[in-house]
Amino acid sequence: MTVVIVGGGTAGWMAAVAFGRLLVPAGGRVTLVESDTIATVGVGEATIPPIRTFHAMLGIDEDAFLAATGGSYKLGIRFEGWSHPTESYVHPFGQIGTDIAGQSFAAQWLRARQAGEAEALGQYSLEARAAETGRFSKPIANGDSPLSRIGYAYHFDAARYAHFLRAQAEAHGVVRCEGMVVRVEQGPAGIAAVHLAGGTRIAGDLFIDCSGFRALLIEGALAAGWEDWSSWLPCDRAVAVPSSADAAPLPLTRAIAQPAGWRWRIPLRHRTGNGHVFSSRYMSEDEATACLLDGIEGEALADPRVIRFATGHRRRFWSGNCVALGLAAGFMEPLESTSIHLVQSGLQHLLRMLPGTGVASSVVIERYNRVMTAEFVRIRDFLVAHYHLNARPEHFWRDRAAAPIPEGLAEKLAMFRDGGRIFREPDELFNETSWLALLTGQNAVVDGHDPLCAALPIARAAHRIAQIEQVVTASLAHMPPHADALARLERG
Numbered sequence: 450m451t452v453v454i455v456g457g458g459t460a461g462w463m464a465a466v467a468f469g470r471l472l473v474p475a476g477g478r479v480t481l482v483e484s485d486t487i488a489t490v491g492v493g494e495a496t497i498p499p500i501r502t503f504h505a506m507l508g509i510d511e512d513a514f515l516a517a518t519g520g521s522y523k524l525g526i527r528f529e530g531w532s533h534p535t536e537s538y539v540h541p542f543g544q545i546g547t548d549i550a551g552q553s554f555a556a557q558w559l560r561a562r563q564a565g566e567a568e569a570l571g572q573y574s575l576e577a578r579a580a581e582t583g584r585f586s587k588p589i590a591n592g593d594s595p596l597s598r599i600g601y602a603y604h605f606d607a608a609r610y611a612h613f614l615r616a617q618a619e620a621h622g623v624v625r626c627e628g629m630v631v632r633v634e635q636g637p638a639g640i641a642a643v644h645l646a647g648g649t650r651i652a653g654d655l656f657i658d659c660s661g662f663r664a665l666l667i668e669g670a671l672a673a674g675w676e677d678w679s680s681w682l683p684c685d686r687a688v689a690v691p692s693s694a695d696a697a698p699l700p701l702t703r704a705i706a707q708p709a710g711w712r713w714r715i716p717l718r719h720r721t722g723n724g725h726v727f728s729s730r731y732m733s734e735d736e737a738t739a740c741l742l743d744g745i746e747g748e749a750l751a752d753p754r755v756i757r758f759a760t761g762h763r764r765r766f767w768s769g770n771c772v773a774l775g776l777a778a779g780f781m782e783p784l785e786s787t788s789i790h791l792v793q794s795g796l797q798h799l800l801r802m803l804p805g806t807g808v809a810s811s812v813v814i815e816r817y818n819r820v821m822t823a824e825f826v827r828i829r830d831f832l833v834a835h836y837h838l839n840a841r842p843e844h845f846w847r848d849r850a851a852a853p854i855p856e857g858l859a860e861k862l863a864m865f866r867d868g869g870r871i872f873r874e875p876d877e878l879f880n881e882t883s884w885l886a887l888l889t890g891q892n893a894v895v896d897g898h899d900p901l902c903a904a905l906p907i908a909r910a911a912h913r914i915a916q917i918e919q920v921v922t923a924s925l926a927h928m929p930p931h932a933d934a935l936a937r938l939e940r941g
């Protein structure tokens with residue numbers, strides 16, 4: 450089988466490494482076409498823990514990857530001023546606490562918190578406390594300690610990541626072809642070939658559209674259709690600027706609420722990534738740029754760059770013999786760092802469903818499209834909750850609180866209100882810990898608690914919860930400064 454990948458951004462090169470590693474040894478051929486004259490989006494620098502599984506699957510060495518990309522470690526995201534201008538909370542990776550007397554930590558903690566017998570949730574999360582205090586270690590081998598379960602991900606330089614992946618892909622036998630796609634030739638299977646300026650024709654069995662927002666194949670040629678979500682998530686612009694590196698970067702992404710959106714701050718080793726995601730209905734590009742520049746710490750290293758985007762996804766991610774990944778497939782703002790994960794997830798599903806000849810049966814294509822749509826929908830609901838549950842005063846935020854929300858999210862909030870119940874949907878990316886951190890961080894209303902918790906007297910539950918905090922405190926003392934881990938990477 451011949452696979453042709455169009456686009457050499459993060460998505461294109463992630464796909465190239467995966468196909469190079471898994472398909473080339475099986476006799477397949479993989480070509481990646483990209484044009485040096487069309488820049489990649491160049492942002493996309495914060496990730497979530499599943500990226501480590503992806504790297505392991507592809508045999509990517511962590512230290513080599515971090516060395517090549519200016520990478521740093523990440524233990525979660527700190528949401529500043531989201532629920533209320535003066536409040537902040539961390540959405541940590543990893544688990545919080547352990548079951549108590551047969552009930553989840555979440556249920557017991559909610560009851561104890563309502564009774565005034567427990568601290569704020571973050572106090573029981575090793576990752577949250579380490580992130581806030583600038584500590585980091587990788588999981589240790591001892592299976593009983595919270596130190597053995599540390600959940601972590603990375604921040605990295607997007608352009609360097611694409612270069613790094615390119616070297617890996619080429620080492621696996623992927624052929625890179627430089628050139629501008631000027632025409633897409635259709636055939637009975639869907640796409641027959643792409644034509645480059647200068648006349649080269651590149652034919653294939655399976656085409657992967659990684660051409661970014663242009664979506665040259667999946668939309669330009671195959672008109673897969675677009676599901677627009679701007680009514681749920683109305684931010685439609687970002688302005689980005691790099692600034693000088695922090696002396697002691699915290700292992701967390703910062704998401705700082707702004708009058709018409711939010712700013713990100715992503716600490717790398719050689720610089721800091723900054724951006725301001727906003728809604729152009731509430732703020733002009735000039736105002737948003739001024740707001741970004743006012744907020745950056747350190748010196749700006751380049752001119753600010755505005756990126757316009759639409760929120761939503763292709764109605765068909767896979768159509769005929771063409772599968773879209775990355776920005777060509779869809780986009781949701783980077784509030785929870787999920788876009789690169791969606792590339793990874795799309796690739797993993799695709800590899801499980803890979804047709805022998807490039808032409809898949811309709812049942813396979815339908816399944817893939819259903820699975821990817823569900824993933825997008827669940828992440829969308831998680832993002833919308835950040836906006837819906839707010840007590841900020843600005844027009845943008847009052848409108849977000851009042852706007853209708855998706856049915857699935859409405860049900861989740863109602864279940865939580867009724868005794869603090871959280872149910873994870875099948876294959877949902879965000880687990881109970883994530884929802885608990887989000888809902889309590891955003892001050893979601895909860896009435897009562899799980900009645901089964903009452904099987905354990907509140908004083909004993911509170912004692913057990915206090916013990917968990919002590920274990921976290923003791924574990925934290927064993928974690929070295931994040932700066933030490935970064936210095937080790939610098940030394941190589």
Ligand SMILES: Cc1cc2nc3c(=O)[nH]c(=O)nc-3n(C[C@H](O)[C@H](O)[C@H](O)COP(=O)(O)OP(=O)(O)OC[C@H]3O[C@@H](n4cnc5c(N)ncnc54)[C@H](O)[C@@H]3O)c2cc1C
Nearest residue numbers: 456457458459460489490493495630661775776783788789
């Ligand atoms: C503001 C913003 C912030 C983001 N932050 C995060 C984040 O923190 N975490 C995260 O996970 N994700 C984030 N993302 C998403 C992430 O950047 C993308 O998912 C990821 O970079 C994949 O992009 P891509 O490869 O699909 O597209 P691009 O980077 O746009 O690459 C498109 C490629 O297609 C090529 N191309 C286009 N047209 C042609 C043509 N005619 N001929 C030949 N080649 C062509 C281009 O040359 C380029 O190589 C962010 C996105 C935005 C917009």
